[in-house]
Amino acid sequence: MSNCIIKKSILKLVLSLILGSIQFTGYTQVAVVSAGGNILSSSGSISYTIGQIDYTSIPGSFISLYLGVQQVYDPYIISVDETTDISIWPNPVSTTLNIEVKSVKNLGMLYQLYTIDGKLLLSKQSSDNRTSINVMNYAQATYVLMVRYANKKTLKFKIIKN
Template sequence: MKYLLCVIFSAHVFVVFSQQAILTSGGDANQGSGSISYSVGQINCKTHSGIEGSVAEGVQQPYEISVIDNFESETIQMNISVFPNPTVHILNLKIEDADFS
């Protein structure tokens, strides 16, 4: 009986701290009109349906970096220091000699 209780409580701990998504494969599909990322083998997902179609949410989260080209401003002058490098939780910015004229 004690062994059975230990097994039950141990299984509960493994469920709480287990991996949330197990995927077998994935990739990106690109075409002239757009692109899509996909995952294969996801065992848990939620589907939202509407008049225009449906979408299934999953484990992939978007991360987009936008680059602004040809941005030049002759009216802002400053020295910026970013520290510490590498950082874990807190990033410090030190701005000196700021002139916004």
């Protein structure tokens, strides 16, 4: 009887180690799909993927698991059109990205450019309300530009480098 309990305990330990090591392998979700996006309304939001071939739902009493490719939504990244305080142009950009803070005069700004996976590429302060960033030597990709101005307000923008 105790031999069976020991075997079950060892099996649980081995399975826990295997499943735990899978979590730290660093693989990310990869899928080729036709399209996808997010729909927002006053009653909630939904993310969708068109062309996804595999999806599983496991409902539970405390949590529900949705296995498959999920769309990441960051509510803190806004498009340039959603704010009137800052102008960023051109976007997409190929050589020079311009930033202008319109609402506050002579307080300057801190701007930081990140890769989409969070690596800091550039961090500079400007005492002016208008500045330019040379992006010519950066690879064609999507970047995140974080602008902090008036010593408190921080906004993030998705920047596309062509």
